Amino acid sequence: MKLLGAENSDAVQELLIEQFGATENSIGGPPVIAVDRHLELAKKLRDEYQYRIFGFVVAAHYPAPAKDANGVGELIRVSYGLRSVGKGTKLATWQVCIPVDGAIPTLVPLFAGADWQEREQFDLVGVRFDGHPDPRRLMLSEDWQGHPLRKDYAIDTKVHPWR
Amino acid sequence: MEMIPHVAKARRRANPYLDLGSYDPEADLMVLNLGPQHPSTHGVFRLKLYLDGEIIVKVVPFVGYLHRGVEKLCEKLTMVQLIPIFDKNDYVSPMMNEQSLVMAFEALLGIEVPRRARYVRTLLAELQRIASHLLWLGAFAMDLGGALGGGSTLFMYCFRERELILDVFEDLTGCRFHYNTHMIGGNRHDVPAGWATKVHAAINAIETRLPEYETFLITNDIYIERTRGVGVVDGQLSMDLGITGPVLRAGGVDHDLRRDAPYHCYDEIEVRVATATAGDCEARAAVRMAEIRESIRLVRELIDNIPEGPLGARKPIKTPLAEKATQGHAYAAVESPRGELGIYVIGGGDNKGASPYRLKIRAPSLHVLGCLPYILPGHSVSDAVAVLGSVDPIMGEVDR
Numbered sequence: 119m120k121l122l123g124a125e126n127s128d129a130v131q132e133l134l135i136e137q138f139g140a141t142e143n144s145i146g147g148p149p150v151i152a153v154d155r156h157l158e159l160a161k162k163l164r165d166e167y168q169y170r171i172f173g174f175v176v177a178a179h180y181p182a183p184a185k186d187a188n189g190v191g192e193l194i195r196v197s198y199g200l201r202s203v204g205k206g207t208k209l210a211t212w213q214v215c216i217p218v219d220g221a222i223p224t225l226v227p228l229f230a231g232a233d234w235q236e237r238e239q240f241d242l243v244g245v246r247f248d249g250h251p252d253p254r255r256l257m258l259s260e261d262w263q264g265h266p267l268r269k270d271y272a273i274d275t276k277v278h279p280w281r
Numbered sequence: 282m283e284m285i286p287h288v289a290k291a292r293r294r295a296n297p298y299l300d301l302g303s304y305d306p307e308a309d310l311m312v313l314n315l316g317p318q319h320p321s322t323h324g325v326f327r328l329k330l331y332l333d334g335e336i337i338v339k340v341v342p343f344v345g346y347l348h349r350g351v352e353k354l355c356e357k358l359t360m361v362q363l364i365p366i367f368d369k370n371d372y373v374s375p376m377m378n379e380q381s382l383v384m385a386f387e388a389l390l391g392i393e394v395p396r397r398a399r400y401v402r403t404l405l406a407e408l409q410r411i412a413s414h415l416l417w418l419g420a421f422a423m424d425l426g427g428a429l430g431g432g433s434t435l436f437m438y439c440f441r442e443r444e445l446i447l448d449v450f451e452d453l454t455g456c457r458f459h460y461n462t463h464m465i466g467g468n469r470h471d472v473p474a475g476w477a478t479k480v481h482a483a484i485n486a487i488e489t490r491l492p493e494y495e496t497f498l499i500t501n502d503i504y505i506e507r508t509r510g511v512g513v514v515d516g517q518l519s520m521d522l523g524i525t526g527p528v529l530r531a532g533g534v535d536h537d538l539r540r541d542a543p544y545h546c547y548d549e550i551e552v553r554v555a556t557a558t559a560g561d562c563e564a565r566a567a568v569r570m571a572e573i574r575e576s577i578r579l580v581r582e583l584i585d586n587i588p589e590g591p592l593g594a595r596k597p598i599k600t601p602l603a604e605k606a607t608q609g610h611a612y613a614a615v616e617s618p619r620g621e622l623g624i625y626v627i628g629g630g631d632n633k634g635a636s637p638y639r640l641k642i643r644a645p646s647l648h649v650l651g652c653l654p655y656i657l658p659g660h661s662v663s664d665a666v667a668v669l670g671s672v673d674p675i676m677g678e679v680d681r
Contacts, residue, residue, distance in 0.1 A: 122611035123388030147610030147627070171536070172523030172648070176625045178639040197625065199612070203520065203534060207541040209612065231523030233297075234344075234651050242352065251298050257345035257680060266353050267639070273357050 121148050124199075124209040130167060134159075134212060148197050148211035156198075156214050157223045163200055164228060169210045172231035173199030177243040179218070179268045192218040194245050198225070221246040242267040294518055297654030299339045301331060308333045313662065317346050321424050321666040324676030328653065328665065335661045340654045344647070347680035352640055359601045359635035360386050360465065368459035370642065371678040373416055376409040377617035378678075379463040384544065384613035385624035385640075386465045389606050396546070397590040398467040403545040404583045405450075405462070406615070407576040408480070411487065412446040413618035414569045414576075415439045417673045421566065422498050424670030425507055435497050442490060445483035452476055465604050467593025477584045484577045491573065499566060508562035512656050512668035515560050522655075523648040526620025527568045528672055532560035538616040550582055562671035569673075572618075605634040619673060620645030642681055646674040 120126070126134070134140035138159055140149030151159060163169040180193040199211045214222060224247040225232035236247045237256040244265030247253065255262060264271050301310065316327040325346035331339040351370065355363055367382045368375035380402055387394060419439030447457045454462040454470050462470050498504055514524065516532035529536060537554040539547045555571035557564035606628030614623035623643035630636035649672045657665050
């Protein structure tokens with residue numbers, strides 16, 4: 119249950135497991151917490167644990183497994199990172215997991231830097247952020263069809279310059 | 282909320298989501314498109330400026346004109362094939378891009394890099410930082426207007442000095458620009474005989490010419506008039522926006538990954554981090570000038586002490602499928618000339634795990650451009666160009 123190369127500090131790991139009931143992700147990566155407690159965690163990390171620099175938002179698309187016995191379905195896993203300031207700086211990371219048509223509360227009220235990062239993830243992966251003040255595409259044009267970083271979006275999809 | 286003591290007091294910031302309907306109905310607002318094709322946008326970047334007279338009221342930036350789908354390409358090519366692709370992201374400091382990428386793959390695969398390779402990487406990183414900041418200095422002088430720095434004289438001089446560093450890179454790697462000198466687990470090219478002498482000559486030449494440029498530009502009265510108090514990005518705003526690098530340090534936040542989270546061999550040498558408190562264009566320029574000098578000092582310290590030993594943890598990689606990871610998430614970050622350049626990689630993709638499942642580039646320039654809607658309102662159009670030049674965005678890295 120860790121991010122290789124940038125593990126959470128012991129204090130953050132304890133906070134995630136004991137107060138937020140973080141669980142292990144079967145394929146590795148940061149601890150997974152419930153979507154509805156996501157904003158609360160970010161606020162706590164910023165105000166009480168001094169993780170003040172906005173790090174990153176990474177969304178990854180997981181298609182439904184071929185033999186879907188447990189009814190997992192199509193998922194999007196979104197990892198977040200915040201960085202502490204100054205000597206001995208650490209990264210605090212966590213992950214939320216939502217169904218492909220679900221939404222995540224936006225971090226923009228806490229970190230202005232989340233604005234463009236979340237727009238980029240919406241644009242390329244197609245994850246929706248609830249309450250985002252400016253939910254437009256960032257990289258691609260407004261009338262683009264689909265989200266290129268989804269696994270069902272083939273790299274050789276023909277895109278005509280006219281639509 | 283407990284304040285971090287060294288952060289300057291937060292200044293008033295503009296509202297980037299301003300509803301123009303609520304603005305003074307008497308005002309005669311005008312929309313001005315700066316870019317995408319404009320010499321001062323350093324690439325293809327478009328700013329939609331809403332002007333009241335000559336004063337900016339609201340700024341809407343548009344990026345993506347240089348979007349090449351690098352992250353999608355990462356899911357198709359293998360890890361070994363990706364390294365030359367990454368040279369083209371931040372095309373002003375390709376070494377840093379390669380290093381952040383191979384560091385992320387090494388973390389994912391659990392590979393330890395030999396000490397000699399880490400030394401050479403540190404050396405290349407510092408030389409690249411000098412080259413990148415020199416290019417910024419020349420371009421910034423051009424942005425501020427033709428007469429400053431003697432027309433395009435300073436621009437040409439800075440290119441001449443940058444050429445010295447490209448020459449030593451060419452001696453080492455055979456390429457002037459897109460090096461492909463890093464590989465997973467070590468470096469590809471060993472230091473050639475007599476290279477240290479050439480590096481010494483290059484940095485000596487640059488160091489003796491730096492004071493000349495300062496009298497050209499930094500101490501010029503017109504320059505001070507155009508940069509002092511212009512485009513203040515305070516430390517608090519920088520941290521909220523995720524801005525790192527010289528822009529953050531110019532706002533009074535003492536944060537540098539080279540010293541604070543040492544990678545390569547930065548734990549063996551002392552890095553003196555340059556900071557300023559004003560947060561304006563002048564402070565950002567001062568921080569970068571100090572960083573050039575600090576990098577010159579670090580190169581001098583490193584170049585004569587490269588340890589003996591192997592240059593790679595394994596034999597040179599020859600096939601694209603040489604390295605595979607079935608699962609796992611990894612993140613690695615380096616302090617590029619523009620800030621924290623991070624790579625987040627999820628293993629276990631196509632080609633039986635030789636490709637990443639998902640790879641995300643945390644580009645420092647993307648965050649830096651995010652500050653424009655907060656700081657530009659209240660400035661004039663000419664200041665917008667000065668601010669854009671002073672934050673030094675590289676669009677290849679923003680759009681990816």
